Amino acid sequence: MGRSRVQGKHAGLTRDQVLQAAVHLADRDGAAALSMRKLARELDVEAMTLYHHVQNKQGLEDAIVEYVLAESLSPPPPPPASWQQVVAGHADELHRGLAKHPGAVPLFASRTAITPRTLAILEHLLRVLRDAGFAPRTALHLVYAVAGAVVGQHLAYAGEQNQQPADVADLAGDDLPVLAEALAGGPVTMESRLEFTLTALIAGFETLLPGG
Amino acid sequence: MGRSRVQGKHAGLTRDQVLQAAVHLADRDGAAALSMRKLARELDVEAMTLYHHVQNKQGLEDAIVEYVLAESLSPPPPPPASWQQVVAGHADELHRGLAKHPGAVPLFASRTAITPRTLAILEHLLRVLRDAGFAPRTALHLVYAVAGAVVGQHLAYAGEQNQQPADVADLAGDDLPVLAEALAGGPVTMESRLEFTLTALIAGFETLLPGG
DNA sequence: TGACCTCACTTACGGCGTAAGACTAGCATC
DNA sequence: GATGCTAGTCTTACGCCGTAAGTGAGGTCA
Numbered sequence: 001m002g003r004s005r006v007q008g009k010h011a012g013l014t015r016d017q018v019l020q021a022a023v024h025l026a027d028r029d030g031a032a033a034l035s036m037r038k039l040a041r042e043l044d045v046e047a048m049t050l051y052h053h054v055q056n057k058q059g060l061e062d063a064i065v066e067y068v069l070a071e072s073l074s075p076p077p078p079p080p081a082s083w084q085q086v087v088a089g090h091a092d093e094l095h096r097g098l099a100k101h102p103g104a105v106p107l108f109a110s111r112t113a114i115t116p117r118t119l120a121i122l123e124h125l126l127r128v129l130r131d132a133g134f135a136p137r138t139a140l141h142l143v144y145a146v147a148g149a150v151v152g153q154h155l156a157y158a159g160e161q162n163q164q165p166a167d168v169a170d171l172a173g174d175d176l177p178v179l180a181e182a183l184a185g186g187p188v189t190m191e192s193r194l195e196f197t198l199t200a201l202i203a204g205f206e207t208l209l210p211g212g
Numbered sequence: 213m214g215r216s217r218v219q220g221k222h223a224g225l226t227r228d229q230v231l232q233a234a235v236h237l238a239d240r241d242g243a244a245a246l247s248m249r250k251l252a253r254e255l256d257v258e259a260m261t262l263y264h265h266v267q268n269k270q271g272l273e274d275a276i277v278e279y280v281l282a283e284s285l286s287p288p289p290p291p292p293a294s295w296q297q298v299v300a301g302h303a304d305e306l307h308r309g310l311a312k313h314p315g316a317v318p319l320f321a322s323r324t325a326i327t328p329r330t331l332a333i334l335e336h337l338l339r340v341l342r343d344a345g346f347a348p349r350t351a352l353h354l355v356y357a358v359a360g361a362v363v364g365q366h367l368a369y370a371g372e373q374n375q376q377p378a379d380v381a382d383l384a385g386d387d388l389p390v391l392a393e394a395l396a397g398g399p400v401t402m403e404s405r406l407e408f409t410l411t412a413l414i415a416g417f418e419t420l421l422p423g424g
Numbered sequence: 425t426g427a428c429c430t431c432a433c434t435t436a437c438g439g440c441g442t443a444a445g446a447c448t449a450g451c452a453t454c
Numbered sequence: 455g456a457t458g459c460t461a462g463t464c465t466t467a468c469g470c471c472g473t474a475a476g477t478g479a480g481g482t483c484a
Contacts, residue, residue: 013463035440036442037439037440047441049462049463056441106322109367109371110367119388120388122391123387123388126390126391130390136391136393136396137393137394138408140394141405141408141409142412144365144409145412148361148368149357149360149361149364151364151367152360152367155322155363156356156363159323175335176331176332176335177335178338178348179331179334179335179338181348182348182349185349193353193356196350196354196357197353197360200354200357200413201412203416203420204412204413204416204419205412207415207419208412224431247471249470249471249472257432257433258432258433258434259471259473260432260433260473261432263473269471269472
C-alpha cells in the first residue's frame with residue numbers, strides 16, 4: 001500500500017519494456033550490476049512481476065543478447081561483394097553492436113545465441129563463403145573464428161578497463177625494452193587490435209582457399 | 213562452539229592452500245559457483261578467515277587466474293625455433309592450461325593478468341617476433357590476437373556446453389542447407405576450431421611481414 | 425610479565441534469486 | 455447481475471551471497 005505508482009493492478013508492462021529497461025540498465029551499470037530487483041525498481045514494479053515476462057534471470061540475459069544482436073546484425077546482403085568484404089562487414093556490424101552496449105558484452109561470453117534470425121544470417125554467410133570456394137565446414141570454422149575474435153577483443157578490452165590504471169608502460173621500464181618500445185606510441189586501442197586481428201584472419205583465410 | 217575441527221585458534225592455513233582449494237572448487241563446480249563461504253567450508257574454516265589470505269573475492273579470482281597461468285606458461289624458450297613455432301607453442305600452452313581448469317575459464321574473460329612473470333613471457337615473445345622482422349607494436353598486436361583467440365574459443369565452447377542440447381543439426385533441416393552440410397561430419401570440436409583459427413592467424417601474420 | 429601481532433571466529437547488514445501463494449481486474453459465459 | 459477463469463501484480467519467506475566490525479586466543483619478543 002502507498003506505492004507512488006497508479007497501483008492499478010494491470011499496469012500493462014510488456015516484455016519489450018522489460019528488455020529495453022534491462023539493456024539500458026546493463027549499459028549504465030554493467031551486466032554484473034543487473035539484478036531482478038533493481039530492474040523491477042527501475043520499472044516501478046515488484047521483482048516477481050518480471051517473472052511473467054521472462055523465465056528467470058538467465059532467460060533475461062539470453063534475451064538481452066538476442067536484443068543486441070537483432071539490433072545490430074542485418075540479414076540481407078545488399079550488393080554483390082567479395083567474401084572478404086562480406087566477412088569484414090559482418091564483423092563490423094557485430095563490433096558496432098557491442099560498442100553500442102558495452103555493459104552487455106560480458107553476457108556474450110557465456111552463451112551462443114541460436115535463434116532463427118541468427119541462424120539465417122549464419123546460413124547466408126556460409127553460402128557466400130561456399131560460393132567463394134570454401135568447404136562448408138571450413139566456412140563454419142571461419143565464421144566462428146571471426147565472431148570469436150570480435151567478442152574476445154571486446155571482452156579483453158572491458159576487462160582492462162576495470163583494472164588498476166597502473167600504467168604498464170611504466171612497469172615496462174628497462175627490464176622489458178621491447179614491450180616498452182611497443183607501447184611507446186601510446187596505449188593500444190581496441191579498434192586497432194580488432195582491425196589487426198581481422199586483417200590477419202582474413203589474410204590467413206585467403207591462403208586456405210583451394211585455389212589460393 | 214562445537215565445531216568438529218580442532219578449534220585451536222591457529223590452524224596454520226596458508227594462502228597456497230586457499231588458492232589450491234579455490235582452483236579445485238572452480239574446476240569441480242564452475243567459477244560461478246565459487247563463493248567465499250563454500251570455499252571456507254571446504255577448508256573447514258569460517259568465511260572471514262579467508263580474508264587474511266586474500267584481499268577480497270576479486271582478489272581471489274585474480275589469484276586463480278595467475279595460478280592457472282603460472283602452472284601452464286613456461287618462461288624460457290628452449291631451442292631455437294621459428295617464430296611460428298614459438299607462437300603456436302605459446303598458444304598450445306595456454307590452451308592446455310585452460311583445458312586443465314575449465315571451470316576457471318570464465319575468470320579469464322574479465323581480467324588481464326599483469327604479473328612480473330607474465331610480463332617476462334610477453335617480453336620474450338615480443339623479442340622473438342621482433343627478431344623475425346615484426347615491428348614491436350605489430351608483435352604486441354599479434355600476441356594479443358593469439359591469446360584472445362585461445363581464450364575466446366574456450367569461452368565460446370564453455371558457453372555452448374551450458375546450453376540446451378537442442379541439436380543445431382536438426383534445426384538446420386531444409387531451410388539451412390549449407391549449415392546442415394557443414395555440420396554433417398559431426399559436431400565441431402573446440403580443438404578443431406582452435407587449430408583452424410590459429411592456422412589462419414599465423415598464415416595471416418606471415419603476409420604482414422615486411423619481407424613477406 | 426606484558427605488549428604486540430597474527431590468525432581465526434562471531435555477529436550483523438544489506439543485498440541477491442526465486443518458490444509459494446494471495447489478491448485483483450477484466451473478460452466470457454450463463 | 456452473478457459466476458468463474460485467467461493473467462498480471464504484489465506479499466512473504468527462504469536460503470544464499472560478500473564483507474564490515476568487533477572479539478579473543480595463541481605465539482613472539484622486549
